[in-house]
Amino acid sequence: MISHEDSPMTAQKTATVTTLPGSRPPATSVVREALAQAVKRVAPLWSLDHFVAVNPFLGFTEERFEHAARRVSLACDAQLLMPRKFYREALESGRMAQSDIERALSQSAHGDTISLDALLEGLQKERDAQASKALTTCADVAATISGKDWSALIVERVSHWASGYFDAGQASWPSPFRDLRPYEAWRREASIDCSDTVMGLASAQDTIADLPDTPEALCEYALQKLAVPEALLDLYLHRLLASIGGWVAYARYQSWGQELAGESPKWVVDLLAIRLAWELVLMREMATEGAEIAWRRAVQSHVSSADLLRDLNKDEAIDQVLQEAFEHAWQRKAINALAANSSSPDAASARPSAQAVFCIDVRSEVLRRAIEAAGENVETLGFAGFFGLPIEYQPLAGEGREAHCPVLLSPAIAVQESLRGESVEMTNRLSQRIRLRRHLGNGWRAFKNSAVSCFVFVESYGLAYAYKLAAHTLGLSRPEPHPSHRGLPPNLARNLGPQLAPVDGIGEGIGIESQIDFAHSMLKGMSLTEGFARVVMLAGHGSSTTNNAHATGLDCGACGGQTGEASARLAAMILNNPPVRDGLRERGISVPEDTVFVAALHNTTTDAVELFDLDALPDSHKGDISDLQDQLSEAGKQAREERSKLLAFAPGADPLAAMETKSRDWSEVRPEWGLAGCAGFIAAPRRITRNIDLEGQAFLHSYDYRQDPDFSTLELIMSAPMVVASWISLQYYGSTVDNQAFGSGNKTLHNVVGGSLGVLEGNGGDLRVGLPLQSVHDGEKFVHEPRRLSVFLAAPISAINRILDKHPQLQQLVDNGWLKLFAVYDDGKVVARYMGDLQWDAAEADAAPAGVEEA
Structure with missing residues (x-):
């Protein structure tokens, strides 16, 4: 038994969990730092009523792309690169050439350890799926002991609770504790919920009742009781967050405004505390079945995982080079098109119509x-x-x-x-009309979805919808008013502004x-x-x-x-x-x-x-x-x-x-x-790209550095639109390379939850993030092919470097390979490739035009 004196906060109640021997628990300061870092690992998920593209790897950008691939595998049980079959098909179809592989290998840090022959040989084999096994949790240990998929059951329980707590108007019976912080609300509901007993967790309510009162205290207490070693702390917390990643992402979105204002988000820590509480529940429930010993062995087997984040094996290095080569193929095509366009005559200097x-x-x-x-x-x-x-x-x-x-x-x-x-009188009258229409619509939806009427609705009113359903199905329906019209006649709606x-x-x-x-x-x-x-x-x-x-x-x-x-x-x-x-x-x-x-x-x-x-x-x-x-x-x-x-x-x-x-x-x-197919971002005068068919794959921002003597506009472009474009690119990237982890699955199975919070795939599971599979795949092939964004800036290298040096997070994004950066000069021919640490490689470039400043 653990006494109250053993708790990190003596005034708090504690659960009955035996401390595991053999590992040094992390200090309080280390835990708090790890919690702060864990929050940043999660990318926010905006609600459906204003869904925006988000970089799912937002919390990884401080690491190099290739090392993040290992983190994704260990913490998210996911992949950051495509199967080798994808790269083989790209090579066979001509979308990538062997010269691209050679070029990528020569620019890679692994060029001295991997030969071209070894790489081509490796291309013909699929990677070992077990090479990087996801980090083990207490839920995994309990599953091995009992034969029950506890991880899936925990996701269901958390998702069921979160959909009521965060509900935006859909639930008939939302959580009665929504005025409390998520962790406290969850504890209140769990104390009267008998579902855990039905699941076979007889002591769950007792364990939850004895947990510390605040999420921060719970996290600190649980990590000490589970004896998670300091070397494993970062990955373990990330693994727990990823296991309920959709709802955690929504929690971070709820705190996004606080973050922009410089405050620390709290709700992610609440959900992390809930997930840690489930770890304690399972360890107590399985204590008599050897759970502690199995957990200790799992911890010890993973202690070296932190080192694995830094060292890539040969197979992983081959995958990284293949991805670089695939991206180089698109870059080569874009560079050649820009160079060829430089010989085209300039547009007429007359005033445009x-x-x-x-x-x-x-x-x-x-x-x-x-x-x-x-x-x-x-x-x-x-x-x-x-x-x-x-x-x-x-x-x-x-x-x-x-x-x-x-x-x-x-x-x-x-x-x-x-x-x-x-x-004003007419405006107010129309405003009241819109409100009345909205209230009637809400009432009708509430009637259709209520616990009683939903059982007889189809039988009673189904035939009334027959024509509408048939017309929609056959494509015979008349165009419906745009939602922004809000039920007003088109002539009045056009005057809304x-x-x-x-x-x-x-x-x-x-x-x-x-x-x-x-x-x-x-x-x-x-x-x-x-x-x-x-x-x-x-x-x-x-x-x-x-x-x-x-x-x-x-x-x-x-x-x-x-x-x-x-x-x-x-x-x-x-x-x-x-x-x-x-x-x-x-x-x-x-x-x-x-x-x-x-x-x-x-x-x-x-x-x-x-x-x-x-x-x-x-x-x-x-x-x-x-x-x-x-x-x-x-x-x-x-x-x-x-x-x-x-x-x-x-x-x-x-x-x-x-x-x-x-x-x-x-x-x-x-x-x-x-935006499927997005691959490039070009900030330049239109004359550089006007005659080029970029196939709807490039973001085009007008920019003339000669009108920007202090380069403040360039700074704004690099720190805002360029970053937003990289978020979009990486959202499509993640939804393509591993739709299960970073996308939202099959669109035909989606169910909207909470009114507009997000979607579930089917009738349960975690809140889904990212894009549906149908947004990147046409049923036979990928329409979006995963490439990190290639950015071409028509500006002096010295100006670009000054801006990167001024914005460390921006430099981190390019230094660590999350986007690729090129400098393009006035005639479009000169291209220098950013190598990292404010260094550029002009090996592919011609001499810069006269009068253009170089680094």
Whole structure:
């Protein structure tokens, strides 16, 4: 027995667990440091109503990529690289050449220990699946003893509790303890829940009742009682978190705002405490069956695992070189295309008839090429889809504000939506109508899902839905109003929009000085400070799908999983404001009087582009707008033709009709391919990439370093859009290499939990993270092929180095191989490859053009 005096906190109650001999338990300070580190190992999971792409390896970037592969295996029981069959097929199909393997081997740290022949021989064999066995937990030990899969049962118990605790309106009986911290709420529920006894854990309630009162104390106590050695502490905690990784990820998302404000997140520690409590429960329950001895042996067998994180064996080194070679093949193709394009004639220097600014999203690359082909004197630019406006948007009749900016930023201004051209009385009346419609909808859903009516609902009302179901299934349904219309007639819904000034004292609005600041930052950020066209279109983007749990993941990631409509409309209003133009002129940016900015929304499912607020534009520009709309229509046709090759339409099908049908089909698992295929990020003037077909695989950010004398814009690009693009790239990477661990599985089996928290695959298990398998695989092959992001910056190397040196976390990202960095100079031909520690390899590059600064 363990007395109260044996507890690390003598005032706390303790569980009856015998301390295991043979290992030195970690000190209190070490435990606290390990807990802080464990929190950072978990990538946050945003809820479905504003799902955003997240790097699932966010907590690993302080380690080199190749070492993280071992950590992923030990802590997450997952893979960070593809099976060798994938690389063999890439070589046989020509997607990778032997010269790429040779190049990767020569640049690898393993080039001196592995010969080309040995590598090619290893390519023909699959790796040993048992080479890196996942770390053992107490649940694993108990499973071996009892024959029960305790790990799966623990996941079910935690998931059942968490879905009620975090519920966002779906549960009929949510947790009655939601006002408490998660750990305390769990203890309260567990003390009256008899399910553990049914599972065969007779002493579970007694053990839980005797646990320390705070999660921090429980973690410290449990680690001491289990005698987890200091050398194993980091991996063991990571292993426990990964075992309930979905709910832990959601817990970190709940604390994300605290982290941005510089506070320490707490809820991840709560869930870690719950998982550790289950370890204590199982060890006590199995104590008489030799669990302690088996656990001690498991601990001792894994003590050397920390060393294994640093040393790669030959098989693992071969896998790393193959992945490098596969990525080098894409880089080689991009480098050659940039060099070949340098000989193309420059675009005409005459004033463009129109300029179209799109989000840097890879889906925009296809449409931008099509627009430039449809109108030779049209210039396209790339910029972050929130247009540099970190807004918190209050929709009309909305129940809360929505952040419309990247999740790396905190909203700085609050903006109110209103109904333009209508009286305050009419606006209020429509607001009440929206609220009533929402309440009626919530009541109807509650009736359908209630514990009693759900059993008779289908029998009673099923026939009333027969026509609707048939129409949806056969693709015969009429287009439904966009959700943003919120039940209003289309003519009124089109007048919904953001307001610069407060409406009836509601909202904060944006003052003139702030508008000038935003306008200056916006134009400088997209390197559009001169040469303005008569019409400048600012296009956000969004997607249109039906019955799609991850629908917001297809909207703009730069807008926090919202469409870019509000940001684009607000940006156009600011830039059209005469006092803002005056303020810009004083800061050295003269926008011609005949230049107008018009907001637009690019529907990435259908490649249709809708223009907004045209009634606010002068009559003198009606002809320009009409020409632009014609060019957008023609460009949409070309873009749809290109995208249709990946969407498997029937021969002869009209792409527009087929894509619109897909967007309305409730059973469609692939309404569009999203950002599948993303591989590169290029920050450069458009002339460097204008004539290159990048196949919708590159993020394109407009940047001219000659307009950026202090390189502040380059710093912003590298520290924000480039990082966001790497998050997207690595989310697709993780969902491809191991969808079970870093993706969300089979989309057809998804069940939404908690209203909008996330999805379960089937009727239980952990909350799923990442992308569905259908988002990266077409049923026969991977449409997204895993590559770390290759970044090409048209800027002096010395400027890039200064920025990396200023931002240690950014340098860590490139030094440790989580993205690949190249420097591209003015003519597109000169490419230098970043090697790490602010060193560059110019072996593939020609001499830099005259006047360009080198490192």
